[in-house]
Amino acid sequence: MSQIERAPDRYSSVAEKKSTGATYTPTRLAEFVADRMLAHARFIDGQRLRLLDPSVGHGELLVALVQRLGRPVTVYGFDTDPVALEIARQRMEKHCPEVECKFVVGSFLDHVLSDFLGGLFGTEQRYDLVIANPPYVRTQIIGTEQSRRLATQFGLAGRVDLYHAFLLGMARVLAPEGIAGFIVSNRFMTTKGGASARSGLMNDLNLREIYDLGDTKLFDAAVLPAVIIATGQATESSTPAFSTIYQAKREAASNATDPIDALSSNGFVGVPDGRTFEVKHGKLDVSGDASSIWRLASDQLEDWLSTVAQNTWGQFKDIGKVRVGVKTCADKVFLPKEWDDDLELHRPLTTHHTARRFRPMPPNRKILYPHEAADRGKRAVELDRFPKSKAYLERHRATLEARSYVIEAGREWYEIWVPQNPSEWPMPKLVFRDISERPTFWMDLDGTVVNGDCYWLTGDPSLLWLALAVANSTFIEHYYDNRFNNKLYAGRRRFITQYVEQFPLPDPNRAVSKEIVDACRALYSALVEGPQPDKEKELDAMVWGAFGLSVEEI
Structure with a gap:
């Protein structure tokens, strides 16, 4: 097992929680990520694709994507939990029997560090498709030594979360014309600690779509999820679409079958369990540098902020240090x-x-x-x-x-x-x-x-x-x-x-x-x-x- 992921027993407790399904990807979300990835597919007919999931779990993401591909594919997967990996293998054999699977009990990050960042780059093929729900493990769980190693190799600063390294590692192994879909904690989009990861993704990928899924409670995890859809560096760049969905104490103007379905609407949307969500669509604000926080921008919003700026004399930090x-x-x-x-x-x-x-x-x-x-x-x-x-x-x-x-x-x-x-x-x-x-x-x-x-x-x-x-x-x-x-x-x-x-x-x-x-x-x-x-x-x-x-x- 990887030195990075083996370190303290506390990592085991995270893995054990994950193996119960508590942090595994629900089918509806897996299907959404797969659909959004394939909306950007531009592959050559008949081309055998290389598909990677660096944190396989029970294989929900792989099943969803492979079932939608309808073409030859070789699946590669990593996970440090052999039981979970065996479950994923059995599920792939059941739902996608024609697909060749190459699963490894071990660390995806070790794979990246040894084959892509350790002088052997070029001997290892990149992947046409990368889909993942990487582990949400912070510095205090992975340990200081492992955190320092990840920070050095991936150019991370501040408190290192394991999924920051996963994100940058996945960006490194994506083919120049490939497609990636990541489920992450939305926290990294707006905190100082996530600046290195944001900058790395902006530099290494062409971001296409970002979905801040807020407090939708799509699965039982302590984090609030977000979905990132990106393509490789050889693809044409454009300003990424940005959508947010958060609970609101307002009357719904329309209805949807679930929060994922609500993303196709705009404004206040109700779901069958009685919750109402506010759905907003716009573009990623790219006015700052690559490490700037990620926020939704729209003409209406920018006009609002412009009015505020015109009437702003200073900021709280001008009074004194917080x-x-x-x-x-x-x-x-x-x-x-x-x-x-x-x-x-x-x-x-x-x-x-x-x-x-x-x-x-x-x-x-x-x-x-x-x-x-x-x-x-x-x-x-x-x-x-x-x-x-x-x-x-x-x-x-x-x-x-x-x-x-x-x-x-x-x-x-x-x-x-x-x-x-x-x-x-x-x-x-x-x-x-x-x-x-x-x-x-x-x-x-x-x-x-x-x-x-x-x-x-x-x-x-x-x-x-x-x-x-x-x-x-x-x-x-x-x-x-x-x-x-x-x-x-x-x-x-x-x-x-x-x-x-x-x-x-x-x-x-x-x-x-x-x-x-x-x-x-x-x-x-x-x-x-x-x-x-x-x-x-x-x-x-x-x-x-x-x-x-x-x-x-x-």
Whole structure:
């Protein structure tokens, strides 16, 4: 078995889950990928084709494609699970008995590294057709050494997912006039970690069609799937078509038999189980470089974004740096749920549990924070000045010293691993949580320490209030979906640094911006009495107007 795929036992647990069918491709999706691939077929009549599935599983993708080919084909397949591979072999014999199958129990990536990237290129034939649903395995599962090897060989940067290497490996072995169809996690299309994979695919293939299948729940996997259809480098290039489908809380204007069938429609489409999906069609935005995030572009959408740009003064990152909260690496010591005593180094703590739009709930947690401001930013406090805190930390010294990386970094044994800058905690802060259906941003005026389950930003107070209004608006929901669209199940969005720092701000010197700041401050004060839906709605409309737009329904 491959060194890459054998590494830790945790990979086995992924394979075991896959062998139960939990992450295998459903027939309907396999047929869709096969149909879309063959829509671009331009093969010579009578030509015997070479077909590859680098992660065969039970062979659902192979069966679907071969049954539609209707021509001579030799099937090549790799899988590290011999049981799954035998099932695939039996299925091919049953459904496609005339087809020659050459299956290998082993790693496709080893095949690529040894035969295509190791100096032997040219001795190994490429494949006319590549179809795959590669494994969704991240760095922490495949291990550091294996991850480093993959990163080096495939030019990957950041956190390496195994399917990134699979994608680039498949691109390398596709014939110049070949056709490929991949089922992937849609996450790589919009994250910094997927930049290398996006760039590699853009450079090595001619992308034809991209389908972001969102929260359709086509199969039981933790990831949200996407389908990529591509052709080899010798084919004529064109701007790829891009379609998205996500659940929507709207009345359906038409109906379909299932989410795949809904892709042939546009707008709000209902399916028999009662769900409604919003289907959008356009082109891949190719205005940036090869590593730019992949998003849908259309004339209507580009006009909308152009209007926003014309009314944008700056971005959230112009206020200050978006930071994640503190990381103690010993939460049970530094921030237990209950404290027996009050200690000198206690500070109020903000967590996602107190999150509320605009105005948070009062902080109900404390953190022991052994850091203070210094000329060069921060330093660990001298514990002798704080006898109660020192006694408490001494009782937990063994636990804290077990964090060997703290000591090796030349730090004191009682320090928090990522304490951030102590001088900024007393300042007004814009705080927000990562995952939520609606944006949940609030102003911290209590001088709290922000925990690592939240992000925060500090800077000019007037700009923070303006940013707070923008961040909690329905306008920013539209902006997020049009620019980034990194959604999880049930419409939940990821509000992480790479997106939030790009949120737009209107000119703070305009009268409407000053009115927004005043209204946002007033809303914050009024929320102490309870929810203020009318004030929120008024503020929301003001934000839309500041960007030259009318309010749109979510």
